[in-house]
Amino acid sequence: MTRRPFVRRRPFATLGLLVLVILFGWIWQERVALWAFPDIISAYTxxxxxxxxxxxxNDAGYCQGYVKQWLPFSAFTDDPAARRVQVSGLGRSNSAQWLGERQGCRLNP
Known part of the structure; x- marks a missing residue:
């Protein structure tokens, strides 16, 4: 009795394993960008x-529609008196504040 190679006995398992290895390799190469992604959502918003x-x-309703994204943010605070916006999403929080006519808005560290 001859034994067939694993690839011929289980072609779908081999294909699935190959896809997992390729996916893991891609994730490893893009790990820095993938780690930064959650911060981008709240900072951009x-x-x-x-x-x-x-x-x-523009009025608040228009601007909320303007920044609406496919991935929702969990907390949103607009302080018109200080002209400061704070947004939290995907476990990260960022804020931006209006500095003046010439400077516009800046992300706070």
């Missing part, structure tokens, strides 16, 4: 909302 609201002087 805070900065763009601040610019829409306080630089372009």
């Amino acid at each position: 805070a900065k763009e909302y601040c610019s829409c609201r306080y630089v372009m002087n």
